[in-house]
Amino acid sequence: MKANCWTGRNSVEVQDVPDPSILNSRDAIVKITSTAICGSDLHLVDGYVPTMEKGDILGHEFMGEVVEVGSGISDGKVRVGDRVVVPFPIACGACASCRAELYSCCENSNPNAGISEKMFGHPTCGIYGYSHLTGGFAGGQAEYARVVLADTNALKIESDLSDEQVLFLSDILPTGFMGADMCDIEEGDVVAVWGAGPVGQFAMDSARVLGAEKVIAIDKETYRLDMAAAQGYTTINFEDTDVRSALLELTGGRGPDKCIDAVGMEATHGASHIHLYDRAKQAVRSETDRPHALRQAIMSCRSGGVVSVIGVYGGMIDKFPAGAWMNRSLTLRTGQCHVQRYMQPLLAMIEQGKIDPTRIITHRLPLTEAPTGYDLFKNKKDNCEKVVLKP
Amino acid sequence: MTTDTRSTSSLRHDPLVRGLGWASAALGVPQVVAPAGFARALGVGDAPRHRTATTAVGVRELAAAAGLLGRPHPVWLWGRVGGDLMDLTMLGRALKNHDGRGLGRTVAATAAVTAITATDVYAAVTRTRRSSPMELTAATTVTRSPDEVYTLWKDLERLPEFMVHLDEVRVTGPRTSHWRAGAPFGRTVEWDAEITQDVPGQLIAWRSVDGADIDNSGEVRFVPAPGGRGTEIHVSLRYDLPGGPLGQAAARYFGEEPHQQLDDDLRRFKQIAEIGEVVRSEGAPGGKRARGEFPQHPARPLTEDELKEALS
Ligand SMILES: [Zn+2]
Ligand SMILES: [Zn+2]
Numbered sequence: 001m002k003a004n005c006w007t008g009r010n011s012v013e014v015q016d017v018p019d020p021s022i023l024n025s026r027d028a029i030v031k032i033t034s035t036a037i038c039g040s041d042l043h044l045v046d047g048y049v050p051t052m053e054k055g056d057i058l059g060h061e062f063m064g065e066v067v068e069v070g071s072g073i074s075d076g077k078v079r080v081g082d083r084v085v086v087p088f089p090i091a092c093g094a095c096a097s098c099r100a101e102l103y104s105c106c107e108n109s110n111p112n113a114g115i116s117e118k119m120f121g122h123p124t125c126g127i128y129g130y131s132h133l134t135g136g137f138a139g140g141q142a143e144y145a146r147v148v149l150a151d152t153n154a155l156k157i158e159s160d161l162s163d164e165q166v167l168f169l170s171d172i173l174p175t176g177f178m179g180a181d182m183c184d185i186e187e188g189d190v191v192a193v194w195g196a197g198p199v200g201q202f203a204m205d206s207a208r209v210l211g212a213e214k215v216i217a218i219d220k221e222t223y224r225l226d227m228a229a230a231q232g233y234t235t236i237n238f239e240d241t242d243v244r245s246a247l248l249e250l251t252g253g254r255g256p257d258k259c260i261d262a263v264g265m266e267a268t269h270g271a272s273h274i275h276l277y278d279r280a281k282q283a284v285r286s287e288t289d290r291p292h293a294l295r296q297a298i299m300s301c302r303s304g305g306v307v308s309v310i311g312v313y314g315g316m317i318d319k320f321p322a323g324a325w326m327n328r329s330l331t332l333r334t335g336q337c338h339v340q341r342y343m344q345p346l347l348a349m350i351e352q353g354k355i356d357p358t359r360i361i362t363h364r365l366p367l368t369e370a371p372t373g374y375d376l377f378k379n380k381k382d383n384c385e386k387v388v389l390k391p
Numbered sequence: 392m393t394t395d396t397r398s399t400s401s402l403r404h405d406p407l408v409r410g411l412g413w414a415s416a417a418l419g420v421p422q423v424v425a426p427a428g429f430a431r432a433l434g435v436g437d438a439p440r441h442r443t444a445t446t447a448v449g450v451r452e453l454a455a456a457a458g459l460l461g462r463p464h465p466v467w468l469w470g471r472v473g474g475d476l477m478d479l480t481m482l483g484r485a486l487k488n489h490d491g492r493g494l495g496r497t498v499a500a501t502a503a504v505t506a507i508t509a510t511d512v513y514a515a516v517t518r519t520r521r522s523s524p525m526e527l528t529a530a531t532t533v534t535r536s537p538d539e540v541y542t543l544w545k546d547l548e549r550l551p552e553f554m555v556h557l558d559e560v561r562v563t564g565p566r567t568s569h570w571r572a573g574a575p576f577g578r579t580v581e582w583d584a585e586i587t588q589d590v591p592g593q594l595i596a597w598r599s600v601d602g603a604d605i606d607n608s609g610e611v612r613f614v615p616a617p618g619g620r621g622t623e624i625h626v627s628l629r630y631d632l633p634g635g636p637l638g639q640a641a642a643r644y645f646g647e648e649p650h651q652q653l654d655d656d657l658r659r660f661k662q663i664a665e666i667g668e669v670v671r672s673e674g675a676p677g678g679k680r681a682r683g684e685f686p687q688h689p690a691r692p693l694t695e696d697e698l699k700e701a702l703s
Contacts, residue, residue: 003691005689005691017691017692018691018692018693018694018695019692020673020692021692021693021698023671023672023673023676023701023702024668024670024671025667025668026666053674053686053687053688053689053690054689055689055690055691056674056689056690056691057690057691072667072668092662092665092666092670093666094534094665094666095534095661095665096532096534096620096621099534107661108661108662108665108666108670109670110670111670111671111672111674111675111678112672112674112675112687113658114651114654114655114658126670126672129690132674132675132687132690135672135674135675136672136673136674136675136687136688136690137672137673137674137690138672138673138690138691138692139690146673146692148670148672149666149670
């Protein structure tokens, strides 16, 4: 089959690879009908995530039709012919974390748990196509993929919703939603979202669905800000505006009640000296992430507010504003999305028309043009917001 | 924690140690029974002080024989070396004050004791390779009841499913079993084990019986976790690793770092207890194992040959 493989720093290639096979009794093999390129794929391609191997198949946002199931899947759970969306975190459904609906902290699904334990103190779940740190699972930017523990890790789509309407249930829609959900939004809240990429856009939509009165988008790409403005959100371009002052002005001096960091480790910053400082520390490996967005969110948030982090961080950060966080009673909440927890309710919202996930798709390409898709998305060419690949 | 001793059981089957034990007996018996004749045979004369010295040496030889054959310990070998040095000193003095009668025999005896001394030094040095009794402990929590977890662990023949360095465990009796395991440098070690404590739902303890390649013992305790979280599993293992720190460093180099191995074993046990099997990925088709952590198979489907190898 054809698959999009990581071949080295800043290089991906569509290659011919063997078809997947059942390795565990509760596996299913899915013929992929739609898959997407995610912002976190860029961290892998950029070489910021260690433990990549040449030939790794990328992709953790995918859906398709079940063509084979393992002998361990109990009757009726997943059947050949089912149309399924696959959540990116692999969950076992049986460990204490899974029972507490903390699926991305699953204690059993990562065969390389030892590595993630060394980096994070405790192991994290397996993820498809997302380095060997998260298990070395083959990804879904391919014609076929193996779904692990498929009875727990596949959402059946039984209505006639299109692929594009449900594909993002695999990651970015639940991730954006969890960003807003962790904010405990109350009536009248003003929510600021750093990053107007796909996850940021969905965090904004979710904040509104959950009752936010005003939503503010912060980015530097005008096409992304325009996309947010078209939904009725207020925008701040951090390249020509001082973010904290603008936020104070928009909130009568209080600061946003809730702040969402949908940027993560590779943030850029309007003030070049701070950006340079972080880049330099990153280059000598004394800091692995560039936490501009996180710092700014903490400094801007109103006292007693919530800072919700869904942008991906990988390692250690410097100059964390612990003083602001502690002295102003801020709550910091975060997590890789526990996708399985949100899939069903979000599917219902899509069916009811409360959320339209298709609004962020700007590019549709055949799988064979995946490298082009990465180039468009990474370099923000041609106003690229989200690329969907069709095998 | 380290000591200077190699395990008793492996010395008991050491041909050199046994040979030296029998040699001590062969020398000690005539020295004690007929000291005068023995002294004359050495060409040192049978004056009373020679007879007394010979008897004393004989007693020492018999003690060494009993030690080496009965409860072998390197300390007996070093005792022999000390005795050899005393003998050489006495023979040296005898040579110096020699009256010429039987000088050839005394020279020959001196040469023989020199050769014996060399053998004893060799045996003592090589049999005192430092070994380190090593204690490992690890714990995990499993969302199952203590009874379920106990039952799963008690099924000894399933142990190799999660203890991947074990090739086979065969139950040989109600409390006994035979174990075969891979060791560094492609070697295999085997031992018989017996269960020393067995409290259903709470505790299993075992130890290797005499003759094990590596003496070892262990204990697993199953403790109800607070708040209905299932069962805490506390494992402690004790190995008598040959080769001391050097051996451990070499083992580590080949990815057999013992603590990591126990940690991996428990992770796989948890997977089997909670979801019924060990989770495999394309990058780590054999499941969790430190040895295979790097380099891994790329995260792409396996070819048919790779698949056969991984699943075998
Ligand atoms: Zn993603
Ligand atoms: Zn789990």
